[in-house]
Amino acid sequence: MHPVSLCNVGKVYRLGAVEVPALSDITLDIRRGVFTVISGPSGSGKTTLLNLIGCIDTPDQGEIRVAGRAVQSMPDDELSDFRARHIGFIFQSFNLIPVLSAYENIEYPLHLAKVGAAERRRRVQALLEAVGLESRRNNLPAQLSGGQRQRVAIARALATAPGLVLADEPTANLDSQTGAEIIALMRRMQREQDVSFVFSSHDPQVHAEADDVIFIRDGRIVGVELKREVAREVVREGALEVQGERS
Amino acid sequence: MNTWFLAWRNLLRNRRRSLTTLLAMVIGLVAILIFGGYRSNILYGTQTGFVQQTGHLQIQRKGYFLDGGDNPTAYGIAGYEGLLARLRQDPQLAPMLVIATPTLQLGGIAGNFSGGVSRSVMATGLIPEDRNRMLEWNDYGVISYAQPLPLVGAPGDAVLVGMGVARKLKLCALLESADCVPVGQPAAGEGAGVPDDVAALSALEGSARATSAENRIEMLAATARGAPNVASLNVIKASNMGIKALDDVYMAMHLAQAQRLIYGTATPQVTAILIQLRHTEQIPAARQRLAELLAESGQEGLEVLDFDTLNPTYRQTNEFMDSMFGFIALLIGVIVLFTIGNTMSTAVVERTAEIGTLRAMGLRRSGIRRLFLCEALQLGLIGAAIGVLTALAVAYAINHSGWSWTPPGYAYAYLILVRVGEDLPLLAGSVTGIIAVTLLSAWWPARRAARWVIVDALRHA
Ligand SMILES: Nc1ncnc2c1ncn2[C@@H]1O[C@H](COP(=O)(O)OP(=O)(O)OP(=O)(O)O)[C@@H](O)[C@H]1O
Numbered sequence: 199m200h201p202v203s204l205c206n207v208g209k210v211y212r213l214g215a216v217e218v219p220a221l222s223d224i225t226l227d228i229r230r231g232v233f234t235v236i237s238g239p240s241g242s243g244k245t246t247l248l249n250l251i252g253c254i255d256t257p258d259q260g261e262i263r264v265a266g267r268a269v270q271s272m273p274d275d276e277l278s279d280f281r282a283r284h285i286g287f288i289f290q291s292f293n294l295i296p297v298l299s300a301y302e303n304i305e306y307p308l309h310l311a312k313v314g315a316a317e318r319r320r321r322v323q324a325l326l327e328a329v330g331l332e333s334r335r336n337n338l339p340a341q342l343s344g345g346q347r348q349r350v351a352i353a354r355a356l357a358t359a360p361g362l363v364l365a366d367e368p369t370a371n372l373d374s375q376t377g378a379e380i381i382a383l384m385r386r387m388q389r390e391q392d393v394s395f396v397f398s399s400h401d402p403q404v405h406a407e408a409d410d411v412i413f414i415r416d417g418r419i420v421g422v423e424l425k426r427e428v429a430r431e432v433v434r435e436g437a438l439e440v441q442g443e444r445s
Numbered sequence: 446m447n448t449w450f451l452a453w454r455n456l457l458r459n460r461r462r463s464l465t466t467l468l469a470m471v472i473g474l475v476a477i478l479i480f481g482g483y484r485s486n487i488l489y490g491t492q493t494g495f496v497q498q499t500g501h502l503q504i505q506r507k508g509y510f511l512d513g514g515d516n517p518t519a520y521g522i523a524g525y526e527g528l529l530a531r532l533r534q535d536p537q538l539a540p541m542l543v544i545a546t547p548t549l550q551l552g553g554i555a556g557n558f559s560g561g562v563s564r565s566v567m568a569t570g571l572i573p574e575d576r577n578r579m580l581e582w583n584d585y586g587v588i589s590y591a592q593p594l595p596l597v598g599a600p601g602d603a604v605l606v607g608m609g610v611a612r613k614l615k616l617c618a619l620l621e622s623a624d625c626v627p628v629g630q631p632a633a634g635e636g637a638g639v640p641d642d643v644a645a646l647s648a649l650e651g652s653a654r655a656t657s658a659e660n661r662i663e664m665l666a667a668t669a670r671g672a673p674n675v676a677s678l679n680v681i682k683a684s685n686m687g688i689k690a691l692d693d694v695y696m697a698m699h700l701a702q703a704q705r706l707i708y709g710t711a712t713p714q715v716t717a718i719l720i721q722l723r724h725t726e727q728i729p730a731a732r733q734r735l736a737e738l739l740a741e742s743g744q745e746g747l748e749v750l751d752f753d754t755l756n757p758t759y760r761q762t763n764e765f766m767d768s769m770f771g772f773i774a775l776l777i778g779v780i781v782l783f784t785i786g787n788t789m790s791t792a793v794v795e796r797t798a799e800i801g802t803l804r805a806m807g808l809r810r811s812g813i814r815r816l817f818l819c820e821a822l823q824l825g826l827i828g829a830a831i832g833v834l835t836a837l838a839v840a841y842a843i844n845h846s847g848w849s850w851t852p853p854g855y856a857y858a859y860l861i862l863v864r865v866g867e868d869l870p871l872l873a874g875s876v877t878g879i880i881a882v883t884l885l886s887a888w889w890p891a892r893r894a895a896r897w898v899i900v901d902a903l904r905h906a
């Protein structure tokens with residue numbers, strides 16, 4: 199079972215009478231336990247695609263399955279609970295809760311997932327150490343640097359040990375060195391926690407870090423790059439279907 | 446780190462806005478509580494006054510209250526003593542009873558005939574010990590203006606009158622007024638001496654007392670048989686009755702004296718039995734028991750009236766105060782509603798991206814709603830707490846300031862007092878009201894926040 203599979207997914211934005219096709223005919227499977235980058239120029243539909251995968255937006259066509267569940271048919275409350283358990287989000291602007299400390303921000307999703315107090319403490323502590331912010335645990339987001347904030351955000355996204363973590367241009371607001379550190383951290387965490395990471399970027403540099411790269415342009419998949427040994431496995435299984443490939 | 450905690454942090458984040466919102470609530474609540482306390486003081490004050498004077502319930506002959514007026518003979522209650530004994534001994538009624546006492550109301554003409562002056566009066570025959578006991582009723586702890594009747598222990602012919610009566614009858618010794626022209630120096634144009642016919646009647650009644658004493662007056666009334674009767678009375682005190690209309694006609698005398706005047710040697714009757722209960726809330730229970738007792742006693746044609754009916758001004762004051770209070774409360778409620786609504790709307794707009802983030806992380810719509818309602822509720826609770834404390838402090842200041850005013854138609858000034866701390870229903874009602882208004886005003890912003898489309902909200906980051 200793939201953490202994410204999309205079948206003929208399309209999304210159209212309507213601005214008055216004008217229809218903007220943001221995504222067309224997307225069919226793809228994200229492989230389990232890999233680091234997938236969605237790459238494309240600005241306006242190509244990366245954010246739209248991640249929103250659909252993250253179950254915070256709905257497609258106009260096609261079917262989306264996350265963790266094996268057909269998410270489109272879920273009622274809103276059920277979908278909220280589903281996100282709380284299965285999906286972690288990392289945002290470009292960090293989106294930490296400004297009134298909560300680093301510790302509390304990481305702890306928040308555990309509350310949503312109704313994890314007990316002792317377990318919460320254990321997990322937050324471990325994550326703080328893993329992202330190297332043990333000494334900043336009581337700082338509010340405003341008292342942290344951009345890189346530190348994104349570290350907190352990464353820890354927060356991983357707190358409930360979700361099967362899938364989505365990051366929409368997580369390094370866009372950071373300088374290149376910090377960005378590289380963040381990518382490295384995400385890469386390390388992805389390996390350690392064995393989660394499927396999907397993240398968007400138009401920075402060709404980060405492709406090097408990825409297992410899989412999906413290239414999109416004008417809302418269509420224009421290419422797929424499967425790397426390392428996992429690639430063979432997937433190709434053999436025929437799991438990753440790519441349509442509209444123009445390479 | 447539940448919703449309550451997150452809401453609290455958010456309130457602290459916007460300290461200034463939270464404080465201005467609180468200030469609006471506190472001012473509103475203080476205004477409501479102070480006016481409510483003022484209303485409460487007037488209502489409990491008037492209620493206490495009426496209960497002291499008329500009791501909670503009165504047993505009267507049917508129609509007496511509306512039509513009886515000063516015609517006691519047509520509406521007398523015969524055998525009232527048996528009835529009284531029955532009431533006082535009833536195991537159900539007795540524990541509720543402070544006192545049950547008979548009274549005889551009569552109209553007549555009081556004259557200081559030596560001074561050539563007379564006026565009609567409304568006299569009450571009463572048992573002074575019982576009445577003084579009634580005047581002690583103060584279930585709500587208000588300031589009581591009641592003065593005990595000095596009739597206790599006074600001779601049988603002693604009477605009390607209102608200042609107005611004393612003035613008209615030129616009982617200058619009882620007045621401290623310099624412009625009173627005493628009897629014996631009649632004002633120009635007024636005749637002197639007791640008219641012959643009245644003097645004759647007085648003699649018939651067998652009054653041997655001298656009429657030259659300065660405070661001695663004659664009271665002329667119609668007996669039960671329709672004949673005129675006169676009593677020679679000794680005015681021992683003139684008091685200010687508060688309300689001028691009453692002050693000008695008031696007279697009180699021993700019940701026996703009143704009965705002698707109306708019934709002569711026949712079996713005496715009374716016009717009403719006054720019943721004072723320990724607590725006003727006991728009226729329905731007492732009424733019900735009274736109805737049963739009246740039926741058992743075989744007394745026919747009697748009815749039981751409560752103080753509310755006996756004193757229409759009480760109900761009118763009540764209604765007036767209620768409408769004023771309602772208007773002020775509504776006005777303040779609307780202001781608070783919009784103030785908090787505005788605060789919450791601003792908060793919702795400011796935190797759009799945060800709402801999107803929380804929703805993406807899996808907080809349900811209801812969770813967002815709860816978050817903002819929680820903030821409003823916390824504001825409401827803090828505002829209510831500060832408001833109540835401030836109102837109590839303001840009330841204390843007012844109550845110790847010695848301000849007073851003379852209500853229209855009253856003959857003396859009342860202290861301006863507010864009953865805030867003593868009026869639990871007022872406190873509870875206002876606090877509940879302000880919290881309800883707070884939640885109501887946060888409802889729409891909270892709902893709007895909960896309905897944000899997640900991706901749209903996230904774009905605000
Ligand atoms: N809310 C919207 N209303 C209308 N059009 C939209 C909306 N959101 C996105 N679009 C359009 O959909 C297309 C894809 O947008 P999207 O944000 O997914 O691109 P992106 O790849 O994330 O770009 P960027 O790298 O600049 O973030 C664009 O043409 C954009 O103009």
Ligand SMILES: [Mg+2]
Pocket residue numbers: 244245246366367
């Ligand atoms: Mg984007």
